[in-house]
Amino acid sequence: MSSNEKFEREFADFLAEEDSRLAALYRKLPQMEPDPRLDGAVRAMAHRALNPQLVATPQASSQNRRRGRWLPALGAAAGVVFAAGIAFRLGPSWHGDRGETGAPASDVISVRSVDAPPPAPAPLSPAPPPAENAAAPAGSASLSATAKLKMKSAIEAAKPASDAEALEKATRLDEGADNPPATAGGLDKAEKPAAVAQPQAFPAPPQAAARRRASELDAVERKQIMATGAWQNLHDRDTRKPGTSAAQPAPPVSDKRAATAAKPAVSPRQEELRAASPPAQISAEAPSKADQAPPPPASSAPEEFASPAPRAPAPAVAAPGAKTDAQADEGTARDEAVAPAISGQAAQKKENEKVRSKDPNAGLYPEHWLENIRAMLRENHHDDAVRSLGEFRKMYPGYKLPDDLRDLK
Amino acid sequence: MGAEKTDEELMLAYAQGDVRAFDALYERQRGMLYRFILRSINDRASADELFQETWSRLIASRTRYRVESKFSTWLLQIAHNLIVDSFRRARPQAGSEETETVMRELDAPESERPEPVLSEFEQRRRLQLALEALPPEQREAFLLRVESGLGLEEIAAVTGAGHETVKSRLRYAFAKLREKLAE
Numbered sequence: 001m002s003s004n005e006k007f008e009r010e011f012a013d014f015l016a017e018e019d020s021r022l023a024a025l026y027r028k029l030p031q032m033e034p035d036p037r038l039d040g041a042v043r044a045m046a047h048r049a050l051n052p053q054l055v056a057t058p059q060a061s062s063q064n065r066r067r068g069r070w071l072p073a074l075g076a077a078a079g080v081v082f083a084a085g086i087a088f089r090l091g092p093s094w095h096g097d098r099g100e101t102g103a104p105a106s107d108v109i110s111v112r113s114v115d116a117p118p119p120a121p122a123p124l125s126p127a128p129p130p131a132e133n134a135a136a137p138a139g140s141a142s143l144s145a146t147a148k149l150k151m152k153s154a155i156e157a158a159k160p161a162s163d164a165e166a167l168e169k170a171t172r173l174d175e176g177a178d179n180p181p182a183t184a185g186g187l188d189k190a191e192k193p194a195a196v197a198q199p200q201a202f203p204a205p206p207q208a209a210a211r212r213r214a215s216e217l218d219a220v221e222r223k224q225i226m227a228t229g230a231w232q233n234l235h236d237r238d239t240r241k242p243g244t245s246a247a248q249p250a251p252p253v254s255d256k257r258a259a260t261a262a263k264p265a266v267s268p269r270q271e272e273l274r275a276a277s278p279p280a281q282i283s284a285e286a287p288s289k290a291d292q293a294p295p296p297p298a299s300s301a302p303e304e305f306a307s308p309a310p311r312a313p314a315p316a317v318a319a320p321g322a323k324t325d326a327q328a329d330e331g332t333a334r335d336e337a338v339a340p341a342i343s344g345q346a347a348q349k350k351e352n353e354k355v356r357s358k359d360p361n362a363g364l365y366p367e368h369w370l371e372n373i374r375a376m377l378r379e380n381h382h383d384d385a386v387r388s389l390g391e392f393r394k395m396y397p398g399y400k401l402p403d404d405l406r407d408l409k
Numbered sequence: 410m411g412a413e414k415t416d417e418e419l420m421l422a423y424a425q426g427d428v429r430a431f432d433a434l435y436e437r438q439r440g441m442l443y444r445f446i447l448r449s450i451n452d453r454a455s456a457d458e459l460f461q462e463t464w465s466r467l468i469a470s471r472t473r474y475r476v477e478s479k480f481s482t483w484l485l486q487i488a489h490n491l492i493v494d495s496f497r498r499a500r501p502q503a504g505s506e507e508t509e510t511v512m513r514e515l516d517a518p519e520s521e522r523p524e525p526v527l528s529e530f531e532q533r534r535r536l537q538l539a540l541e542a543l544p545p546e547q548r549e550a551f552l553l554r555v556e557s558g559l560g561l562e563e564i565a566a567v568t569g570a571g572h573e574t575v576k577s578r579l580r581y582a583f584a585k586l587r588e589k590l591a592e
Contacts, residue, residue, distance in 0.1 A: 007587070010583075011579075011580060011583050014579075014583055015561070015576075015579065017558070022536075022583065022586055022587065022590070025532055025533065025536050025590070026536060026556075027555075028532075028533055029536065029537060031440065031444065032444050033439065033440045033443055033444075034439055034443045034457065034460055035457075038460065039439065041461060042435060042460075042465075043431070043432060045464065045468060046423070046428065046431045046432075046435070046468050047431075049469070049471070050426050050428055
């Protein structure tokens with residue numbers, strides 16, 4: 001038998017599972033088996049597949065432990081993400097404020113609380129707040145919070161010397177308010193609500209001159225303007241067409257010149273302020289002279305001035321020479337329109353004082369005066385209404401009366 | 410109880426929720442499967458891992474089991490696929506000679522390592538070395554034939570190769586082993 005034939009026969013036996021020498025030798029090799037731990041793992045895996053809660057493999061238990069360890073971490077991370085989301089949601093308002101002003105949020109809030117005009121339309125609000133509250137919120141958007149507080153305290157003290165000092169201090173602070181970023185930021189923030197409430201009063205002054213002009217029209221100045229009747233001129237200029245304005249046309253100048261021209265205007269005004277009584281005293285004079293009618297509250301004049309305060313800068317826009325100019329020159333025109341208007345206060349003040357003594361409403365804001373006239377008509381005090389309207393016409397000859405009162409006789 | 414049932418019946422019983430059927434089935438197949446895997450890859454740690462993975466896949470697919478072939482064929486087919494994947498992953502890591510040397514030392518316990526002086530173990534050692542030296546396809550075919558007791562058709566089903574291919578692989582494996590043992 002050849003070796004090939006022998007191989008083929010052995011191979012056939014091997015395939016036929018008959019007694020093969022090779023297969024017999026293989027069975028003598030070590031019969032390796034999985035260790036008991038591996039057996040346990042496989043059995044537990046099979047049991048757990050049928051009933052996951054009865055049996056847990058060591059592997060599974062370690063997984064659970066790992067999962068348990070991660071649960072608090074995941075919870076904390078979720079909490080942080082939630083808090084960050086809330087902060088992000090609430091963020092834009094104060095983010096924008098801080099980013100714009102560069103001042104602490106508390107500063108901004110204090111400025112708003114002191115200066116921001118009441119959200120409701122103030123000119124028609126009949127209830128006057130206390131005098132000390134009315135003096136401060138008189139539209140002094142240009143002043144920093146510190147300056148206003150000092151000025152407020154000075155007005156309350158009603159001492160001319162200290163008042164003048166306070167005003168000077170406030171003016172100095174006001175002039176320097178453009179330099180410190182925090183104060184200037186607060187200033188911007190204070191101006192914003194007024195701009196929102198009276199979009200026409202500030203037709204988006206594009207340059208620093210407009211802002212400076214607005215800062216110069218602080219509360220006290222506006223009170224003086226209102227008290228002396230100069231406000232009416234400004235108001236008329238605002239309401240009238242440029243050609244009919246009684247105010248002297250201001251020559252157009254550059255912003256730089258306007259800025260420098262506006263500064264000298266501060267000194268006469270300050271002198272005027274020193275000479276004039278504080279707003280509380282001014283308003284107190286009217287009832288003392290007018291004995292017939294019930295005296296208006298001492299705070300009426302300041303309150304009335306405070307209410308339309310955001311509108312006070314508006315008349316300056318009506319400078320006829322400036323209206324035809326580019327918008328960039330409006331601020332300049334306003335700057336120059338304010339100065340002559342204020343310089344003419346002294347003369348008009350005397351006339352207005354005379355008129356004011358005849359009617360208790362003379363110290364009121366014109367719209368409020370007209371509202372009181374309407375109230376008289378509603379209460380059938382026709383004669384009083386006609387007389388008061390006559391006083392109004394004398395005091396505000398250029399005021400365009402509303403339709404319901406225009407034909408009242 | 411379980412011993413009277415076939416492997417296929419036990420598997421169906423386990424698929425329906427009988428845990429003890431699985432225990433019986435596992436007891437029958439564990440040695441054969443483990444040795445097949447161990448001798449195929451010559452690494453105890455990898456063999457343990459593949460052994461557990463084979464049973465894991467069987468458990469996961471228990472509901473899809475259909476009695477279309479022998480249970481052992483299905484089980485070995487799962488193991489075969491895992492072994493092939495293991496070879497594919499391990500191939501670039503080490504040469505065959507290096508692997509042979511290492512695996513030779515790891516393969517058997519110290520007490521069971523063949524020693525030249527021990528004549529009774531000489532043939533076993535040579536067979537073991539010869540098995541390790543076989544190409545994987547031939548070795549696997551040989552193991553399926555000798556260890557698992559599969560016929561040509563079943564080996565073909567497990568490995569996915571043709572009948573003649575399996576027969577050829579077995580022929581080459583048989584010749585090499587015989588030659589080694591005759592030296």
